[in-house]
Amino acid sequence: xxxxxxxxxxxxxxxxxxxxxxxxxxxxxxxxxxxxxxxxxxxxxxxxxxxxxxxxxxxxxxxxxxxxxxxxxxxxxxxxxxxxxxxxxxxxxxxxxxxxxxxxxxxxxxxxxxxxxxxxxxxxxxxxxxxxxxxxxxxxxxxxxxxxxxxxxxxxxxxxxxxxxxxxxxxxxxxxxxxxxxxxxxxxxxxxxxxxxxxxxxxxxxxxxxxxxxxxxxxxxxxxxxxxxxxxxxxxxxxxxxxxxxxxxxxxxxxxxxxxxxxxxxxxxxxxxxxxxxxxxxxxxxxxxxxxxxxxxxxxxxxxxxxxxxxxxxxxxxxxxxxxxxxxxxxxxxxxxxxxxxxxxxxxxxxxxxxxxxxxxxxxxxxxxxxxxxxxxxxxxxxxxxxxxxxxxxxxxxxxxxxxxxxxxxxxxxxxxxxxxxxxxxxxxxxxxxxxxxxxxxxxxxxxxxxxxxxxxxxxxxxxxxxxxxxxxxxxxxxxxxxxxxxxxxxxxxxxxxxxxxxxxxxxxxxxxxxxxxxxxxxxxxxxxxxxxxxxxxxxxxxxxxxxxxxxxxxxxxxxxxxxxxxxxxxxxxxxxxxxxxxxxxxxxxxxxxxxxxxxxxxxxxxxxxxxxxxxxxxxxxxxxxxxxxxxxxxxxxxxxxxxxxxxxxxxxxxxxxxxxxxxxxx
Numbered sequence: 001x002x003x004x005x006x007x008x009x010x011x012x013x014x015x016x017x018x019x020x021x022x023x024x025x026x027x028x029x030x031x032x033x034x035x036x037x038x039x040x041x042x043x044x045x046x047x048x049x050x051x052x053x054x055x056x057x058x059x060x061x062x063x064x065x066x067x068x069x070x071x072x073x074x075x076x077x078x079x080x081x082x083x084x085x086x087x088x089x090x091x092x093x094x095x096x097x098x099x100x101x102x103x104x105x106x107x108x109x110x111x112x113x114x115x116x117x118x119x120x121x122x123x124x125x126x127x128x129x130x131x132x133x134x135x136x137x138x139x140x141x142x143x144x145x146x147x148x149x150x151x152x153x154x155x156x157x158x159x160x161x162x163x164x165x166x167x168x169x170x171x172x173x174x175x176x177x178x179x180x181x182x183x184x185x186x187x188x189x190x191x192x193x194x195x196x197x198x199x200x201x202x203x204x205x206x207x208x209x210x211x212x213x214x215x216x217x218x219x220x221x222x223x224x225x226x227x228x229x230x231x232x233x234x235x236x237x238x239x240x241x242x243x244x245x246x247x248x249x250x251x252x253x254x255x256x257x258x259x260x261x262x263x264x265x266x267x268x269x270x271x272x273x274x275x276x277x278x279x280x281x282x283x284x285x286x287x288x289x290x291x292x293x294x295x296x297x298x299x300x301x302x303x304x305x306x307x308x309x310x311x312x313x314x315x316x317x318x319x320x321x322x323x324x325x326x327x328x329x330x331x332x333x334x335x336x337x338x339x340x341x342x343x344x345x346x347x348x349x350x351x352x353x354x355x356x357x358x359x360x361x362x363x364x365x366x367x368x369x370x371x372x373x374x375x376x377x378x379x380x381x382x383x384x385x386x387x388x389x390x391x392x393x394x395x396x397x398x399x400x401x402x403x404x405x406x407x408x409x410x411x412x413x414x415x416x417x418x419x420x421x422x423x424x425x426x427x428x429x430x431x432x433x434x435x436x437x438x439x440x441x442x443x444x445x446x447x448x449x450x451x452x453x454x455x456x457x458x459x460x461x462x463x464x465x466x467x468x469x470x471x472x473x474x475x476x477x478x479x480x481x482x483x484x485x486x487x488x489x490x491x492x493x494x495x496x497x498x499x500x501x502x503x504x505x506x507x508x509x510x511x512x513x514x515x516x517x518x519x520x521x522x523x524x525x526x527x528x529x530x531x532x533x534x535x536x537x538x539x540x541x542x543x544x545x546x547x548x549x550x551x552x553x554x555x556x557x558x559x560x561x562x563x564x565x566x567x568x569x570x571x572x573x574x575x576x577x578x579x580x581x582x583x584x585x586x587x588x589x590x591x592x593x594x595x596x597x598x599x600x601x602x603x604x605x606x607x608x609x610x611x612x613x614x615x616x617x618x619x620x621x622x623x624x625x626x627x628x629x630x631x632x633x634x635x636x637x638x639x640x641x642x643x644x645x646x647x648x649x650x651x652x653x654x655x656x657x658x659x660x661x662x663x664x665x666x667x
Contacts (some may be wrong), residue, residue: 019064026073030054037061044069049089052098053082060103063126068108084118094120096140109133116143118162123147128171132158139165141186146170156180156202161189163209168192178202178225185212187234194218203229210234210258213241221245233257235280240264244289248272257283259303264288272296279303281326284310295320302329304348313357315339325351327372336360346370353377361405362387368399381405382467383417408452417467419447419460430557433461437517437555439547458515459594461557465514466596485510486601488518488591491633492609492656494665495576500529503608505570505588507536511601512561515594518603520552520572521587525580526610528552530573536563537570561596574610582612609656611665629660 019040022032029043029051036058043051047070055062074091081087083096094109096117105126109116111133118140121127127147132139134155141162148171158179163186166172172193177183179202187209190196196216203226212234213219219242228250235258238246244266248254252275259280262270269292272279276296284290286309293312295302297320304326307316310333317325318339325340325347332354342364349372352358358379363369366389386405388396393409396402406417419429419436421444429450435441436448436456450460450467489506505518520528531544531554540558547553554570562569574586589605631640631648633655640648648659649666657664 024051024070026075027051030058033059040064042066042069046071046073048073048075049082049086049095050075052095056083056098056100056102062102063104064106065104066108067110070110072110072113086117090115093117096120097122099124111135114138116140118142119145121147138162141165142167144169150174152176154179158183161186164188164191166190166193169196170194173197175199177205179204182206185209187211188214190216192216198223200225201230203227206230206253207232208234208237211236211239213237213243214239216241216243218242224250229253231255233261236260236263238262238265238267242266244268246270248276251276256280259283260285262287269293272299274298279306281305282308286310295322297321300324300343302326304328305331307331307333309333317341317344324348327351328353330355338362340365340369342366344369346372347375348372350374350377352379355379358384360385363396364389366392368392368395368402371401375401376404380467417450417464419444419450419464421447429464430461433464434543434555437461438543438545438553440545453600457592457594457600458517458555458557459592459600461555462515462594462596465557486593486603488588488603488606489633489637490586490588490606490608491653492611492665493574493654494582494611494656495526495574495580496612497525497576497578497580500573500575503572503574503586504568505572506567507569507593508566509562509593509601510565511593511595511599512565513593513601514561514596515555515557516562516569517553517555517590517592518588519547519590520554521589522550522552522574523580523584523586523610524550525577526584526586527575527577528572529575532571532573534568534571536567538563576612580612582610584610586610609663611656632658 018035018038020033020038021042024032024043024045024047026046026048027050039061041062072092075089076087078087086096089095092112093115094113094117097119099121100119101123103126104124112135113133114135114137116139119142122142122145124147128150130149132155135157136155137157138160139162142164145164145167147169149169150171151174152166153176156179159181165186167188167190173195175196182204184207185205188211189209191211191214193216195218197218197220200223206229208230214236217240221244230251231253233254239260246267248270254276256278257276257280260282263282263285265287266289267287268289271294274296281303282305284307285305288309288311290310290312292314293307293316300321301324302322305328308328308331313334313336315337320341321343322341323343323345327348327350329351331350334357335355336357337360338358340363344363344365347369352375356379361384381404384405386407388407388409390409396407417429420432432444433448448456448460451463486509490503493501493503495501533540533542533556537556539560540556542556544552544554586608591603593601593603627645628642629645629648630638632638645660649657649664652666654666657666
């Protein structure tokens with residue numbers, strides 16, 4: 001029984017919280033504490049650094065400490081540092097690392113404390129509440145890092161905060177700093193304190209240091225109790241923070257915003273006032289909530305990566321004096337309209353890469369700005385009109401990278417290539433061009449000249465194809481023609497009223513073509529009943545229409561090219577009625593063929609002689625005048641040479657021929 005009772009006493013002794021109250025004289029605390037397992041300690045009297053050293057090294061079980069009745073006196077020992085490398089410990093100061101890593105949950109410091117040393121409470125991960133006494137002047141670096149404080153209210157007496165002073169605090173929610181003297185929020189002050197939600201700053205806070213609020217991803221915003229007198233915002237000050245209400249219009253004292261200051265934050269907009277003369281590299285990099293950015297109108301540069309990855313969609317540079325646009329400055333932004341001022345002289349590498357929403361682009365600089373590599377990588381420049389000064393048209397049209405835009409010296413009314421004016425360049429624009437070319441419609445004439453050569457032809461269809469297919473060049477704006485040896489060939493023929501005839505239209509060509517058009521003017525009594533393409537154009541789309549009385553237009557096009565370089569292209573079914581008198585001419589003219597690169601071949605006109613069977617007796621061969629003759633078709637091609645006149649047409653297909661200088665019809 002005695003053994004059982006003894007065991008219980010030992011267990012109770014081991015688990016009981018031991019509290020101790022002592023009145024101390026400087027350096028004497030170690031002599032007043034017999035049991036180092038105490039969990040609660042109240043001290044009155046005087047302490048110095050030696051007493052804090054005893055607590056730090058010997059009282060590992062301490063959770064509660066009350067120093068409200070203590071006066072901290074100075075102490076120096078240059079022969080033996082007590083904390084870190086410190087040898088001088090001023091009065092009314094909590095020494096460096098005094099409670100570092102302790103499991104204290106509650107502490108009351110003397111009301112006359114003027115300073116808290118470096119890392120004094122760092123790592124006290126059970127410390128939830130702390131009262132900062134009025135009169136506190138400074139808190140050194142990392143003093144409260146990694147504690148569990150949830151609310152910080154600093155006294156108005158505070159003059160200095162050290163680096164990382166409240167960093168990596170997992171429980172900190174609200175902060176109030178309203179000093180009566182100028183104060184800088186230091187480097188990394190709240191870095192990594194992820195759930196900080198609301199921060200109130202008084203008017204005497206004059207700067208926010210590098211990384212001060214980095215990683216405070218729940219930060220709702222800053223509240224300035226009276227006005228904003230901040231003069232400087234440091235590097236990465238709000239990087240990856242949740243800030244969403246910094247009002248730059250009210251930041252009338254700020255002169256500079258350093259690199260990455262608001263990068264990856266939730267800041268939705270920024271209008272930079274005249275007093276801010278410097279906005280650093282990547283200041284708003286991938287701040288994905290940001291939809292508007294208005295620079296200082298007098299600013300001469302847009303920094304590298306400034307708006308990369310944001311949702312900014314306003315005309316950022318309009319009305320500015322920007323001369324230099326840095327690397328990746330507008331990378332992947334959804335800007336639709338951009339106006340670069342006359343002062344623009346340089347655009348950096350990939351500055352506008354990925355701007356796939358860009359629709360209208362103007363530059364007022366008469367001298368072509370220098371460019372870094374791949375400025376518009378991923379942008380379909382061929383679909384975007386670029387307005388340039390008239391006197392600089394040729395310079396931009398031949399300049400590397402610039403020439404890929406649709407360059408215009410006058411303000412375009414529509415997106416070039418958007419024939420039907422619906423805001424997009426699609427196959428529907430090809431259909432709209434077809435209707436114009438075939439005379440079905442006279443709508444959209446002002447936008448139908450896609451390649452800007454002054455004519456509306458099949459070349460404009462090829463230009464649209466090049467836009468849609470992303471050819472790495474913009475359509476030209478000067479008519480590009482080729483002295484062509486290509487020929488269209490059609491044999492003359494005879495036809496009776498009420499009958500039809502299949503007129504073959506052949507083409508011999510050197511190049512291969514992606515589009516072709518021609519006009520056919522029929523004499524009185526003849527009409528086109530049908531048009532079909534042959535295997536040479538089997539992969540092409542074909543249309544024909546009577547564009548005016550007696551005049552038909554035939555049009556073919558494809559994203560690929562014609563097959564082969566000779567042979568029949570069209571079979572045209574010609575129909576005669578009773579009004580056809582015979583001995584007439586079909587004219588085929590306005591013939592163009594277009595290469596895939598939009599090079600236009602203008603092909604010579606031809607005439608096709610057409611007769612009737614009733615006129616054959618009037619054009620018979622005079623057998624009496626026999627002898628060797630040459631035989632030509634109606635296109636002037638020699639088909640028989642030095643043959644007897646009475647055998648000149650034997651075996652020839654029906655048509656009209658020139659035999660010995662006379663016109664002959666073969667039935």
